[in-house]
Amino acid sequence: MHEPAVLRRHTTPEIDRRINDDLTSSMFKTPSRYWMLVGFLALVTAMGAGAAGYMFVNGLGVTGLNRPVMWAFFITNFVFWIGISHAGVMLSAILRLSQAEWRRPATRAAEVVTIFSLLLALTMPLMHMGRPWRFLWIFPWDFARSIWPNVRSPLVWDPAAIGTYLTSSILFVYVALIPDLAVARDRTKGIVKAGYSLLAMGWRGYPMQWRLQMIAGILLSALILPVFVSVHSIVSWDFAVTQSVEGFHSTIFAPYFVIGAVHSGVSAVVTALIIFRYIFHWERYILPKTIDNLGRLLLVVATAWFFFLALEILFGLYARENSELALRTLQIFRWPYSLLFLIFIIAAYGFPAPMWLFKGVRRSFFWMAITTISVNIGMWLERFLIIVPSLARKQALSFNWSTYHPSVIEILIIIGGFSFVAMLVLLFAKVFPLIPIYDIKEGEILKDEIIIGKKRIPAVMREE
Amino acid sequence: MSRVEPQIITKSNQEVTREILAITHTMGPGYKKAVVFFGLLLLLGIIGFIIRAVDAGFNDFRPWGYFMAGYAFLLTTASTAPLFSISQRMVHSHWRRPMARASEMFGVVGVLSTLMFIPMIALLPSSAGRRSIWFEWPGTPLYSDTLAVVFLAVLGIVLLYVAALPDLAVSRLHATGTRRKILDRIVIVNWKGTERQWAVHRASLRVLGALYFLFLVLVHTIIASDFAEALVPGWKDAIFPAFHVLSGFQSAVASTVVALFLLYKFGGYKDYIAVDQFWAASKLLLPLCLLWMYFWFSGFIVYWYGRQPVEQTILRTFMFEAYLVPFLLGVMLSFVVPFLIVMWNFVRKTILGPTIVATLILFGALFDRIRIYVASFSIADMRPDGLTSLEPEALSAVPRAVLPGAPDVMMILGTIGGAIFLYLLAIKLIPPVSIWEIKEGMLYRRRRKYLKTEIMVMGKPE
Numbered sequence: 001m002h003e004p005a006v007l008r009r010h011t012t013p014e015i016d017r018r019i020n021d022d023l024t025s026s027m028f029k030t031p032s033r034y035w036m037l038v039g040f041l042a043l044v045t046a047m048g049a050g051a052a053g054y055m056f057v058n059g060l061g062v063t064g065l066n067r068p069v070m071w072a073f074f075i076t077n078f079v080f081w082i083g084i085s086h087a088g089v090m091l092s093a094i095l096r097l098s099q100a101e102w103r104r105p106a107t108r109a110a111e112v113v114t115i116f117s118l119l120l121a122l123t124m125p126l127m128h129m130g131r132p133w134r135f136l137w138i139f140p141w142d143f144a145r146s147i148w149p150n151v152r153s154p155l156v157w158d159p160a161a162i163g164t165y166l167t168s169s170i171l172f173v174y175v176a177l178i179p180d181l182a183v184a185r186d187r188t189k190g191i192v193k194a195g196y197s198l199l200a201m202g203w204r205g206y207p208m209q210w211r212l213q214m215i216a217g218i219l220l221s222a223l224i225l226p227v228f229v230s231v232h233s234i235v236s237w238d239f240a241v242t243q244s245v246e247g248f249h250s251t252i253f254a255p256y257f258v259i260g261a262v263h264s265g266v267s268a269v270v271t272a273l274i275i276f277r278y279i280f281h282w283e284r285y286i287l288p289k290t291i292d293n294l295g296r297l298l299l300v301v302a303t304a305w306f307f308f309l310a311l312e313i314l315f316g317l318y319a320r321e322n323s324e325l326a327l328r329t330l331q332i333f334r335w336p337y338s339l340l341f342l343i344f345i346i347a348a349y350g351f352p353a354p355m356w357l358f359k360g361v362r363r364s365f366f367w368m369a370i371t372t373i374s375v376n377i378g379m380w381l382e383r384f385l386i387i388v389p390s391l392a393r394k395q396a397l398s399f400n401w402s403t404y405h406p407s408v409i410e411i412l413i414i415i416g417g418f419s420f421v422a423m424l425v426l427l428f429a430k431v432f433p434l435i436p437i438y439d440i441k442e443g444e445i446l447k448d449e450i451i452i453g454k455k456r457i458p459a460v461m462r463e464e
Numbered sequence: 465m466s467r468v469e470p471q472i473i474t475k476s477n478q479e480v481t482r483e484i485l486a487i488t489h490t491m492g493p494g495y496k497k498a499v500v501f502f503g504l505l506l507l508l509g510i511i512g513f514i515i516r517a518v519d520a521g522f523n524d525f526r527p528w529g530y531f532m533a534g535y536a537f538l539l540t541t542a543s544t545a546p547l548f549s550i551s552q553r554m555v556h557s558h559w560r561r562p563m564a565r566a567s568e569m570f571g572v573v574g575v576l577s578t579l580m581f582i583p584m585i586a587l588l589p590s591s592a593g594r595r596s597i598w599f600e601w602p603g604t605p606l607y608s609d610t611l612a613v614v615f616l617a618v619l620g621i622v623l624l625y626v627a628a629l630p631d632l633a634v635s636r637l638h639a640t641g642t643r644r645k646i647l648d649r650i651v652i653v654n655w656k657g658t659e660r661q662w663a664v665h666r667a668s669l670r671v672l673g674a675l676y677f678l679f680l681v682l683v684h685t686i687i688a689s690d691f692a693e694a695l696v697p698g699w700k701d702a703i704f705p706a707f708h709v710l711s712g713f714q715s716a717v718a719s720t721v722v723a724l725f726l727l728y729k730f731g732g733y734k735d736y737i738a739v740d741q742f743w744a745a746s747k748l749l750l751p752l753c754l755l756w757m758y759f760w761f762s763g764f765i766v767y768w769y770g771r772q773p774v775e776q777t778i779l780r781t782f783m784f785e786a787y788l789v790p791f792l793l794g795v796m797l798s799f800v801v802p803f804l805i806v807m808w809n810f811v812r813k814t815i816l817g818p819t820i821v822a823t824l825i826l827f828g829a830l831f832d833r834i835r836i837y838v839a840s841f842s843i844a845d846m847r848p849d850g851l852t853s854l855e856p857e858a859l860s861a862v863p864r865a866v867l868p869g870a871p872d873v874m875m876i877l878g879t880i881g882g883a884i885f886l887y888l889l890a891i892k893l894i895p896p897v898s899i900w901e902i903k904e905g906m907l908y909r910r911r912r913k914y915l916k917t918e919i920m921v922m923g924k925p926e
Contacts, residue, residue, distance in 0.1 A: 101924070229758060241769045249770070252702035254762035307681060308706065314597050315702035450923045452907050457923040461914065 015444060020183055023437045026280045026429040027184065034279055034426065041423035048416010051409045052127060060130035062409045069391045069404040071128070072384075077414055078124035079383045080264070081117045081421070082162070082235050083257070084376075087265025088114025088169060089228040092176075093221035101446070101460055102293040104439045105285045109276060109425075110269045111173045112434065116424040117268075118166045120417050125158075127413060135159075154237040161227070161234045168224045175216045178203050179438040232258045239386070246327040247316065247390035256308040263298070263305045263348070264379035267372035270294050272425065274369045276434060279426075285435050288363035295362030302353045302375070309349075309382075331389040340381050348378025473736065477903050480736075484902070485638050487732040488895045494730060495888070502885040509878005512871040517583075519871070525587040525695075529841030530872035532691060534879035535580045536833040539687060541826060542573035542883050544680060544712035545719045546620055549627070550673035558922055559744040561905040562737045564627070565898040566727060567720040571624040572890040573883045574617030580879065581613045588690065589845045595700075597689045605690045612686060616679045623672045624890075629655055629665065630900040646893065684709045692840040696781070698774040698858030703763040710759050711798065714752040715829040721745050721822035723887070723896075728815065733897050739815055746806050746818035749825070753803045760795075774858035782839050786865040790835035797828030830876075842866045 026034075055062050065072055091110040095103035126132035138159050140148050149156045182203035185196035203209060236257035239248040250256075270291055277286040316324055332341050352371035361367045392403050428434065448459040473480065513531070520527035548567040552560035591598060591605055598604035625632075633655035636647035655661060688708035693699050721742065728737040764783075767775040783791045802821045811817035842863045868876070890896075908923030 226754070233758075233762065237765065237769075240766045243770045243772060249766065250702050251704070251763040251766045252706060253766070255703065255706065255759060311685070311702045311705060315700060317599075318597060319595055319700045320599075448921050450908070450910060450921060452923070457908065457925050459908075459910075459921050459923045462920040462922055 016441060019437060019440055019444070020187075022282070022284060023433045023435050023440065024184065024187060026434060027431065028187070030430060031279065034430075037279070038423060038426050041419045041426070044419035045416050045423055048413050048419065051412035051416065055127070055130070055409050055413070056132065062407060064405045064407045064410060066402060066404070068393050068402060069388055071387050071391060072404050073406050073410040073414055074124045074128035076380065076383045076387055077417060078121050078128070079235055079257070079387075080380050081121035081124065081417070082232055083261035083264045083379065083383075084268045084421075085114045085117040085121060085165070085169075085265065086228060086232060086258070086261035087269045088112070089172075089224050090262045090266060091269060092172070093224055093228070096217065096221050099462075100293070101443060102290055104443045105282070105287075105290055105435050106269060106273055106294065107439065108173070108176065108436045109272050109434055110265075111169065111176070112425055112428050113265075113269055113272055113421075114169050115166070115173060116421045116428075117265075118162065118169065119424070120421050122162060122166070123417070154234055154241060157234045158238065161231045165224075165227050165231045168220070168227055172220045172224055175213065175220060176436060176439075177432060178213060179205065180433045180436060183437055184433070229258055232261045245390050245393075246321075246323045247331070247386065250312055250316065252308055252312050252315070256305075256312055259301065259305045259308055260379060260382065263301050264376050266294060266298055266301060267352075267375035267379075270298070270368055270372040271376070274365050274372075276429070277365065280429070280434075282435060285440060288365075291365065291368045292359065292362040295356045295368060298372075298375075299353060299356040302349055302356070306349050306353070327390060330392065331385055337385060337389050341385060344378045344381035344385060346378070347374045348382060473902065473906055475735075477906075480903055480906070481634055481899055482638075483735065484733070484895050484897055484899050485635055488635070488891070489639070489643065491892060492732075495892075499885065499888050502881045502888060505877050505881020506885050507878070508874050509876075509882055512874025512878055516871040516875065522583065522587055525589060526841055526844060526866075528584070528587055529838035529866055530834065530868050531580070531875050532584055532841055533830075533834045533837040534876050535577060535584055536687065536691070536837050537830050537876075538573060538577040538580065538879060538883055539683065540708075540712045540829050540833060541715045541719045542570040543577055543616060543620065543683070544716040545570035545723075546623055546676060547680060547713065547716045548720045550623075550677055553669065554673065556924065557744070558905050558908060559740045561901040562733070562897050563720055563724045563741045563745070564901055565631075565894070565896050566723045567716070568624045568627050569723070569887060569890050569894065569896055570719060570883075571620030572886045574620040576879070576882045576886055578614055578617040581610070584691065585610055589695075591690075591694070594694060595697075596694045597686070605686065609686050609690055612679065612683050616676070616683050619672065619676045619679060623669075623676055624894070625650075626665070626668050626672060627898070628894045629653060630657065631895050631898060633657075634899060635895065643893070650893075680712070681709055684712055692836050695840045695845075696778065696843055696859060699778050701763055701767075701778075703759060707759040707763060710752075710755055711829060711832065714749070714756055714798065714825060717745055717748050717752060718822035718825035718829070721749075721818055722826065725815065725819040725822075727891075727896055731891075731896065736897050736902055739813060742815045742818040743813045746812040746821065749802065749818065749821055750806050750812075753799050753806065753825075757795075757799045757803075760799075777859045777862060780862045781859065782835060785862050786842075787835040787839050790831040790838075794828050794832035794835055797824045798832060799828075802828075838866050839863070 063073075088111040091103060092107040096107070126135055129135065137147075138149050138156055178200060181196050181200040182205070185193055185200045188196055233254035236253035239245075240250055240253035242248045273286050273291065273294075276282060313328070317328055331337055352375050355361045355367065355371050361371070388404050393401055425434075446461045448461055449456050450459045451457070475483070516527060516531070545567045549560060549564035553564060585606060588605065588609075591600060596605065598608065601608075629651070632647060632651045633653075636644065636651050639647050685705040685708070688705040693701060693704055724737060724741060724745075727733050764779070767779055781787070802824050805811055805817065805824075806821045842865075843859065908925070910921045910923075911918055912921055913919075
């Protein structure tokens with residue numbers, strides 16, 4: 001039988017050096033546009049922080065919150081950023097476990113987006129409290145007066161879940177970062193080298209160290225997945241177990257929120273990767289193939305999300321209860337929510353999903369940036385439309401029907417939050433490699449080609 | 465549990481074709497006995513159906529709960545099974561190759577499920593004045609459901625036909641006598657294996673796969689809604705159709721694994737089926753078991769937490785009182801036991817381990833469908849005049865559990881037997897191990913030395 005040839009290739013020291021140079025360039029050779037961007041983001045973040053300070057001093061009266069809409073921009077933003085944070089685990093853990101080769105350039109960025117989005121998400125309930133020091137009451141510390149948090153409330157489950165997720169995500173990023181920290185250690189001097197040495201924990205790349213690092217990666221990937229699912233499920237139960245608000249009490253909320261989170265999170269990672277590619281000239285690593293695969297993944301995720309959305313609306317209307325009909329009418333057909341709903345549906349699914357059917361779009365950085373930004377505009381509105389119209393309670397005999405108008409303070413805090421996450425991710429790129437160096441090198445080692453007839457087919461080595 | 469090492473097929477293309485066709489064309493006496501046995505089971509089911517029809521007639525849907533559960537079990541297992549090959553082909557996994565056809569072959573069971581659906585749709589009470597996802601649109605659910613179910617069955621058969629076309633063409637060349645005549649009639653395309661034909665073949669599989677997936681989700685949704693949820697006053701549960709779909713995915717993998725094991729053990733395809741398939745499929749079963757629990761729990765917690773009387777009655781009906789036993793069996797066999805077994809890699813990397821797990825899951829799916837559909841069918845049409853008045857808002861009391869009578873047992877056995885019977889007939893004509901996919905896989909898979917070890921090199925065409 002004719003055997004198709006296997007082309008044997010290995011990484012050479014030249015390739016190693018090139019990868020090291022390219023992927024540490026963000027740390028050692030920072031282009032001026034980077035600092036301009038960071039400066040701008042810092043300015044916007046400062047405006048947001050200033051607005052938050054003003055709100056803390058003057059109280060929640062400076063926001064648009066009023067009866068009956070007491071959850072609005074901050075909680076919308078909280079749910080949104082928790083959603084964004086799901087990208088890290090989705091991409092990194094699942095794709096690592098499934099040995100998807102194309103994941104390699106995208107994993108670290110996804111994990112870092114997870115951590116910083118979680119940090120921002122955590123600030124949102126604090127903003128929402130108006131008096132953030134009150135968060136201490138979620139801990140059982142006032143033993144003397146026998147004051148205990150209500151452990152039956154999802155509002156207490158939230159901090160526990162998010163805290164666990166944040167801790168495990170940091171651990172997840174750190175374990176994957178160790179070999180790259182050693183690269184940084186070997187390329188720096190003085191106190192910076194000492195810092196990297198400390199973080200690299202004596203990494204020398206011995207077979208035993210690689211083995212442990214690999215096992216830790218797999219174990220953490222497997223263990224973090226249930227945490228990832230539980231976090232957004234618990235956030236969804238903040239709403240779903242509420243019986244008094246039409247539109248909240250739905251059994252599908254947990255998986256609906258999780259899949260929505262993956263939809264917006266992966267979209268955010270694609271947007272981030274395209275921006276990094278532009279800023280740091282990572283054309284050799286973030287390839288059209290990478291975003292093509294992410295586009296395919298997004299198409300599946302978006303369609304699953306749309307199915308859940310359809311079930312949520314369908315079974316909301318299913319019973320034809322007057323209060324539910326009133327809510328859906330308000331949410332979908334009454335100004336200004338009607339416009340927001342239209343934008344939401346088009347931006348989150350109607351525009352991007354059909355676009356992703358075309359290979360040309362999936363392989364275009366421009367169109368993928370546009371479509372993924374569109375998804376996140378839509379997904380932010382989705383959370384807003386779940387929360388605000390439901391609480392507005394426009395229904396028969398409602399004694400306190402009212403709607404909500406955000407104040408400038410809230411808008412500034414929200415914009416500041418977006419800027420804060422972007423700034424932190426960029427600053428991270430200044431200190432740590434944002435594309436995993438060892439992962440890329442491993443990909444180069446495993447990469448192979450086979451020749452079938454006249455065609456060269458990309459191939460990959462697999463250890464049995 | 466004996467471990468079987470992964471294997472690489474080192475035969476030539478011609479040998480593969482000759483061998484697989486020879487196995488398909490010359491089934492042994494065991495095959496004939498199996499066909500007779502399952503044919504008799506089907507006959508038993510038909511007799512059970514006739515007894516029930518004579519006994520209860522078709523005016524009231526309540527005596528038909530077990531028949532409906534049998535139909536739902538077929539939808540969950542056989543009709544969903546082709547999804548396995550669709551999804552794995554979509555992600556270009558190589559390990560799927562020997563088992564893709566085994567899953568697509570379940571498409572032929574669509575004939576039986578469609579036949580079973582006809583009395584069910586006739587029995588369904590009018591949707592007028594009742595909660596329904598169709599909101600009393602004209603022609604629903606009668607025509608809409610029938611159209612969806614029939615279309616899904618047709619799609620399943622077309623998908624199987626298109627996927628098997630290259631093998632049918634080659635099978636025709638090697639066939640003689642009656643088989644040749646049948647194949648001459650079936651293979652209407654003049655398949656020569658040109659580059660253009662392969663391109664069209666690939667595109668057709670993609671389009672048919674996507675269509676099948678969408679219709680399958682739709683059919684699960686409408687069956688779950690029209691034949692269970694809509695019959696129970698006060699049951700408003702958005703996650704239930706999604707849970708139905710998800711348990712279908714789990715059962716699809718399980719059905720394929722069991723079919724593959726039988727082909728491996730008794731079919732004579734040992735040279736082409738290896739531990740790789742069972743190992744990889746069990747890696748899918750693990751998250752699917754967890755997802756089964758997650759979807760169930762997500763619905764349960766929202767109902768349980770609020771303590772609303774209407775929701776408590778639903779929980780007591782379906783889980784904690786009337787149908788406690790099938791519920792517990794469903795949870796144990798769909799989640800607890802499979803999860804505890806399949807979580808261990810040394811078990812996953814065997815042929816027997818994943819097969820046991822898959823079998824348990826199939827039993828779990830059966831009990832779960834019995835719990836859902838027998839309970840739903842046991843509740844009388846609550847509208848005062850049984851036709852158009854509005855039903856009460858909630859189920860007032862937990863109905864008594866309906867235990868299966870002899871005709872029910874006969875119908876359930878007949879449903880399962882009939883599905884296997886049709887499958888067995890199909891594998892006599894269509895090779896249950898895809899020849900062209902095996903040969904394609906051989907091109908992409910090589911072994912070579914790397915440093916001190918031997919590694920596999922897998923082609924990954926984009």
